[in-house]
Amino acid sequence: MMATIGAEVSAVRPGEVEIVLPFSDKILQQHGFIHAGAVATIADSACGYAALTVMPRDAAVLTTEFKINLLAPAKGERLRAIGRVIRSGKKLVVTLGEVFAEQGASSKQVALITATMMVVETGTGLRD
Amino acid sequence: MMATIGAEVSAVRPGEVEIVLPFSDKILQQHGFIHAGAVATIADSACGYAALTVMPRDAAVLTTEFKINLLAPAKGERLRAIGRVIRSGKKLVVTLGEVFAEQGASSKQVALITATMMVVETGTGLRD
Amino acid sequence: MMATIGAEVSAVRPGEVEIVLPFSDKILQQHGFIHAGAVATIADSACGYAALTVMPRDAAVLTTEFKINLLAPAKGERLRAIGRVIRSGKKLVVTLGEVFAEQGASSKQVALITATMMVVETGTGLRD
Amino acid sequence: MMATIGAEVSAVRPGEVEIVLPFSDKILQQHGFIHAGAVATIADSACGYAALTVMPRDAAVLTTEFKINLLAPAKGERLRAIGRVIRSGKKLVVTLGEVFAEQGASSKQVALITATMMVVETGTGLRD
Numbered sequence: 140m141m142a143t144i145g146a147e148v149s150a151v152r153p154g155e156v157e158i159v160l161p162f163s164d165k166i167l168q169q170h171g172f173i174h175a176g177a178v179a180t181i182a183d184s185a186c187g188y189a190a191l192t193v194m195p196r197d198a199a200v201l202t203t204e205f206k207i208n209l210l211a212p213a214k215g216e217r218l219r220a221i222g223r224v225i226r227s228g229k230k231l232v233v234t235l236g237e238v239f240a241e242q243g244a245s246s247k248q249v250a251l252i253t254a255t256m257m258v259v260e261t262g263t264g265l266r267d
Numbered sequence: 268m269m270a271t272i273g274a275e276v277s278a279v280r281p282g283e284v285e286i287v288l289p290f291s292d293k294i295l296q297q298h299g300f301i302h303a304g305a306v307a308t309i310a311d312s313a314c315g316y317a318a319l320t321v322m323p324r325d326a327a328v329l330t331t332e333f334k335i336n337l338l339a340p341a342k343g344e345r346l347r348a349i350g351r352v353i354r355s356g357k358k359l360v361v362t363l364g365e366v367f368a369e370q371g372a373s374s375k376q377v378a379l380i381t382a383t384m385m386v387v388e389t390g391t392g393l394r395d
Numbered sequence: 396m397m398a399t400i401g402a403e404v405s406a407v408r409p410g411e412v413e414i415v416l417p418f419s420d421k422i423l424q425q426h427g428f429i430h431a432g433a434v435a436t437i438a439d440s441a442c443g444y445a446a447l448t449v450m451p452r453d454a455a456v457l458t459t460e461f462k463i464n465l466l467a468p469a470k471g472e473r474l475r476a477i478g479r480v481i482r483s484g485k486k487l488v489v490t491l492g493e494v495f496a497e498q499g500a501s502s503k504q505v506a507l508i509t510a511t512m513m514v515v516e517t518g519t520g521l522r523d
Numbered sequence: 524m525m526a527t528i529g530a531e532v533s534a535v536r537p538g539e540v541e542i543v544l545p546f547s548d549k550i551l552q553q554h555g556f557i558h559a560g561a562v563a564t565i566a567d568s569a570c571g572y573a574a575l576t577v578m579p580r581d582a583a584v585l586t587t588e589f590k591i592n593l594l595a596p597a598k599g600e601r602l603r604a605i606g607r608v609i610r611s612g613k614k615l616v617v618t619l620g621e622v623f624a625e626q627g628a629s630s631k632q633v634a635l636i637t638a639t640m641m642v643v644e645t646g647t648g649l650r651d
Contacts, residue, residue: 140302143271143293165271174268175311175330180304202303203487204511206334206462206590208617208637210610225635226594230486230513231459233592235635251609251619253592253637255460255511257486331615332639334462334590336489336509338482353507354466358614358641359587361464363507379481379491381464381509383588383639385614396558399527399549421527430524431586432564439559458559462590 146181148188154224156188161217173213178220178238182207182252185222186234190256193227198258200232205254213249215240222254232256274309276316282352284316289345301341306348306366310335310380313350314362318384321355326386328360333382341377343368350382360384402437404444410480412444417473429469434476434494438463438508441478442490446512449483454514456488461510469505471496478510488512530565532572538608540572545601557597562604562622566591566636569606570618574640577611582642584616589638597633599624606638616640 141147141158144166150157158181160166166177183205190200222236238250269275269286272294278285286309288294294305311333318328350364366378397403397414400422406413414437416422422433439461446456478492494506525531525542528550534541542565544550550561567589574584606620622634 140272140294140296140305144268144304166268168268170327170329172329174308175333176304176308177268179307179311179333180302183303183307199298201298201300201340202337204334204336204460205303205307206332206637208332208609208639209330210617212329225592226632233594233635248610251617251637253590253635255592332588334509336481336511338489353464354504361466361507376482379489379509381462381507383464396528396550396552396561400524422524424524426583426585430564431567431589432560433524435563435567435589436558436560439563455554457554457556457596458593460590460592461559461563462588464588465586468585 140180141184144177144180146184151192153192154189156185156192156222158185158220159217162215173218175209178209178213178218178250179207181218181220182222182236182238182250183254185220186236186252186254187256189222189224189234190232193224193232194258200256201259203255203257205252207250207252209250211247211249213240215242217241230258232258268308269312272305272308274312279320282317282321284313284320284350286313286348287345290343301346303337306337306341306346306378307335309346309348310350310364310366310378311382313348314364314380314382315384317350317352317362318360321352321360322386328384329387331383331385333380335378335380337378339375339377341368343370345369358386360386396436397440400433400436402440407448410445410449412441412448412478414441414476415473418471429474431465434465434469434474434506435463437474437476438478438492438494438506439510441476442492442508442510443512445478445480445490446488449480449488450514456512457515459511459513461508463506463508465506467503467505469496471498473497486514488514524564525568528561528564530568535576537576538573540569540576540606542569542604543601546599557602559593562593562597562602562634563591565602565604566606566620566622566634567638569604570620570636570638571640573606573608573618574616577608577616578642584640585643587639587641589636591634591636593634595631595633597624599626601625614642616642
């Protein structure tokens with residue numbers, strides 16, 4: 140899905156991951172803005188990968204829920220999503236993410252997300 | 268975005284819209300399930316289109332926020348999202364949506380969404 | 396907390412619980428409407444109790460997250476919250492709730508909630 | 524409602540408001556923790572008041588939706604909620620809030636909230 144829309148992980152730090160999504164026609168909605176679904180996809184992925192950075196090597200995570208506020212129409216040269224771990228528990232990891240629309244040197248926040256990731260037991264065969 | 272992931276509107280009723288998304292490799296995440304972002308994209312679109320069915324012809328809507336609970340891993344032949352209007356106001360329309368994973372004749376709910384759509388004034392030039 | 400605001404459980408069915416909150420001065424906000432916090436309190440409680448109806452006798456639940464849409468100002472003789480289980484898993488129970496404002500025989504929906512309950516292991520000593 | 528549970532505004536800065544809620548028996552749930560509804564009430568109020576700080580003197584706000592993640596059981600001498608404005612628009616103000624449980628000099632985050640406030644036209648007679 141990340142490759143389909145053209146998104147790439149651009150930075151990984153402990154508890155924090157950045158994803159960049161360049162503008163392209165294939166992620167637009169009917170008004171010419173980037174689709175809320177594309178914004179949510181990179182925001183959710185940044186949060187999920189951030190959760191992985193604080194977990195054991197062989198663990199996996201699944202999103203159980205997220206909520207996103209869309210603050211402004213998403214337009215520009217690229218979107219940058221930053222996901223951060225707020226609390227890491229044995230069963231659940233709660234994360235907070237922000238998405239910015241970038242045009243040249245300017246940057247504007249376009250979305251705010253909170254997401255819960257469930258830690259999947261390795262016995263299930265899932266691994267990240 | 269809807270075309271990029273292969274989603275299509277399959278039914279439109281007053282206050283209710285259905286979208287179908289056939290399974291394909293391009294919407295998967297790393298475990299082989301359909302990406303939460305793809306699930307959210309069709310759920311949000313079904314809710315947005317449902318909001319449009321209760322508005323004047325020349326009005327437009329933008330998603331201001333949504334929250335999605337992912338109830339089970341999304342896998343199967345196709346996903347079906349159904350969005351319904353819960354309350355329609357002058358400025359905001361609140362919607363509720365469900366996403367089902369279908370395999371042959373069986374169907375299992377995989378997501379639950381609530382979304383708020385903002386009514387955009389036609390003077391802005393936006394139109395749906 | 397439920398006693399403090401004057402709320403009472405009015406019906407319990409498998410997977411569904413109703414709570415009634417009579418109007419009183421002590422639950423208002425500054426405009427004379429019932430405070431969003433009071434609406435959320437009974438909606439969350441109805442969802443939590445609904446989750447308990449589908450669990451073993453000695454299990455306990457804790458709310459991990461909820462999202463509430465406030466559809467109209469909450470005013471009237473009483474509020475009625477109805478919480479229902481949407482999906483019951485081993486670790487998490489996802490619920491959906493509605494809150495209605497009642498005046499005589501008329502009823503109007505004023506809130507929509509989705510909530511996730513975490514199943515607490517009995518070894519923790521917590522019990523509902 | 525704020526008086527009923529014993530909460531008080533403790534700090535007001537442009538775009539940011541703090542509310543303190545001392546521990547008391549009247550805000551507990553069945554396990555002896557502070558009820559999620561009380562946590563949500565002060566978090567929502569802090570966000571609503573924060574929104575008011577960035578608006579004209581005679582404007583009013585109503586919460587249209589909020590989502591809260593409960594990160595840890597709420598217990599201690601007092602709770603402190605901090606609400607901040609993330610984006611202020613003509614119709615909607617989006618806010619982010621945190622709730623901390625305090626015991627002596629120690630502080631632990633117990634909740635994370637995102638809330639949308641609707642700006643109410645003064646012609647309605649509502650005023651904050």
